[in-house]
Amino acid sequence: MDWHYTTKPFLPPPDTLSFFYNYNNNPYPGVEVKQATLLETGEGSIPAMYNGSKEKKKRLTSNQLELLERSFQEEIKLDPERKMKLSRELGLQPRQIAVWFQNRRTRWKTKQLEHLYNVLKHQYDVISNEKQKLQEEVMKLKAMLSKEEGFGKQRLGGYEEISGVETVESTSEGLRGSNKAQGKSNIEQVADEGFCSFSVEDYNTVSVPFFQWPVVPY
């Protein structure tokens, strides 16, 4: 495996989650450009860990981490030019820079998935609550209806039409008030509050409001 023979132009961040599933996706097919040779990049000099001799793994210093982190915040992907620049500035092998970025992207992605999970869980809780309320309301309405039916039978023929829709006060009506006027369901209301529902198929193509690029949690 080699990391250092080609480069891609600076890629503006995609605004969808699709890159989660295809990091290699290039929004500008055909513009990949051949660049530096091994000699030019200076990666011909293989560090001890890569040339067979057993050197122990060393942690990066806080200064190195700080600069790498700042660079990562600027752009999640690493172009060869930046890799070489960081390599010179930090006194690390370009390979180490590339590895650090790869591992950092993995950590970043894990955090993003964690965040996504929390958002979806919140959505689920809201909808689950709503379902509970609606079920309770249905029970109340059924109870009222059977009561009314009881009255009707007692009056012996004195039939009175009762429209449930018009006469029954909904216990959760207040909750829906404003959105009902706009013809919106509670679920849509949830969506309006900044969450959206999407299917697995949507996952690759639909941009998600809470997703920001490059949000870099750690």
Place this chain on the structure above:
DNA sequence: CAACTAACCTATTCAAGTT
């Protein structure tokens, strides 16, 4: 169009640091 190349990914290993 197959072979090559170089990027990226996930899964894993293992040393260093922490509890």
Place this chain on the structure above:
DNA sequence: AACTTGAATAGGTTAGTTG
């Protein structure tokens, strides 16, 4: 000593280039 973290490796996938 057990657990956690993170640097590094292995092997696979993808996409652009070349002959």
